[in-house]
Amino acid sequence: MRIDLHTHSTASDGTDSPAGLVREAAAAGLDVVAITDHDTTAGWAEAAAARPAGLTLVRGMEMSCVGRGVDGYPVAVHLLAYLFDPADRGFAAERERLRAERVQRLRAMAELMAADGLPVDPDAVLASAGPAAGRPHLARALVEAGVVPSVDAAFADLLSSNGRYYVEKADTPLRRAVEMIAEAGGVSVLAHGRARSRGRLLDLREVRDLVPYGLGGLEVDHPDHSASDRTVLRELARECGLLITGSSDYHGVNKTIGLGDCTTEPDQFEKLVGRSAGVPVLAS
Template identity: 45%
Template sequence: MSFDLHTHSLVSDGTQPPADVVAAAARAGLEGIALTDHDTTAGWDEAIAAAQQHGLLLLPGMEITTKTSNGISVHMLSYLHDPEHAGLVAAIAEAREGRVERAKRICALLAEDFPITWDSVVEHVGPDATIGRPHLADALVAAGVVGTRSEAFQKYLHSRSRYYVPQDNISPTAAIRLVLEAGGIPVLAHGMASSRGRTVSVDQLEEMIEAGLAGVEVWHRDNPDQGRELLLDLARRHDLLTTGSSDYHGDGKPNPIGENTTDAATVAHILERATGSPAYGEFRAA
């Protein structure tokens, strides 16, 4: 029984509608998935309907953009929270506004050297979708500057690039508390992904646990072996959930759906503890 608990649709920076993400999971033989678009729940209804059609379990979720006090970007997965919780809705709205302003600033820097405009970026953003650097990458691909999103990140959109612009976001601990208030289950996404930039310290992880962090995403292609061991040790000492997932983006990343998965026992714990929103479809524990 395998579940992929980190996927994206074109509601944020994936390349497929939510229904197609669910269909891809069904073709891969998964028992269920979580749809975790960046800072939005707009894809939930379509994904729920598709999951019921394909006989999959669907955990509605979200990936929340946060930042530590010393400027480290941290992504927090939230599962089964109340999508109408006022505090969380307000925080996400602010994050989405910040994403737009940041993308415009990055675009202006890129436009000094490459033939892209803000209009050419927006062409790659779905209606009401959460904008992000992958859409800037798509504009660079369309302009012939690079061949793929991955190449765009490797050359121009990484955190050490001269085109990089940081974004102000709520803290990881604030996000954790909001998710818990909304009845959701907060899990740290790819927390040791050093190839993406700086990662948090053990002390910072301990602060997140103190705030109520429920789990850590261990099996993710961007977590190196040493980072996985650190997360597993932390989980053992603090009785945290451990998850695995693909971080699927359709054609936007090379990560195939179901590349890493979460077992049924962990999913059962998430279902038992969440109070904000139900999962949809039949859960078969064995």
């Protein structure tokens, strides 16, 4: 059984529509795929309606959070949320707030670039991005304008968190995010917690601190994790009694990663489903 629990569609910053995503998942030989767009459930209904026979769909989300970095300062963290009730009022309100933060941040970054003479139209970028706006939308605009050769090049320079155009946004405190997901009947999994190429890292001692508040698992097998970091995360998950997942973090043509490049073991998936109480998996 091939299980990929972290993918993105055009509902946030992927390039496949939700319907296209589930079709691609089936074509790639997956048995289970999770749709986990940033801070939104907007792609759930379309993905569910287009789900091919034989493919199990897990409805989820990737949440923008802030935790404690290894240097003691706040650091951006992503938290995967699976099978939660989207109608939970507190969690729905927080998702709406996060999406507003995304739009404001993207506009601010685009306006800084335009003020410096870069061929970027903030209104056009926002119109193409939709409510789950993210830096990849600005990256694609820079590629189309000929400013950079690729999305990766944009992130390495102009969109870098250390770059002159970077603007912070007010993300959800990690502990509160874990609690919200649990309260909505979902299961939380820390995403790519050792993706060193993305910048500063979360202090892994915070993982232990989050267990009593409902943290469900760690994404261990991820394309941005080295073999040694996967070992560290796997041992930490076992020590803390957490689920161990593996996922591609597929974004379509925005990244070179393919569906199913990293996968989750069936027993871990079964445990994840068993711990959820929000919405069911969609299976034939």
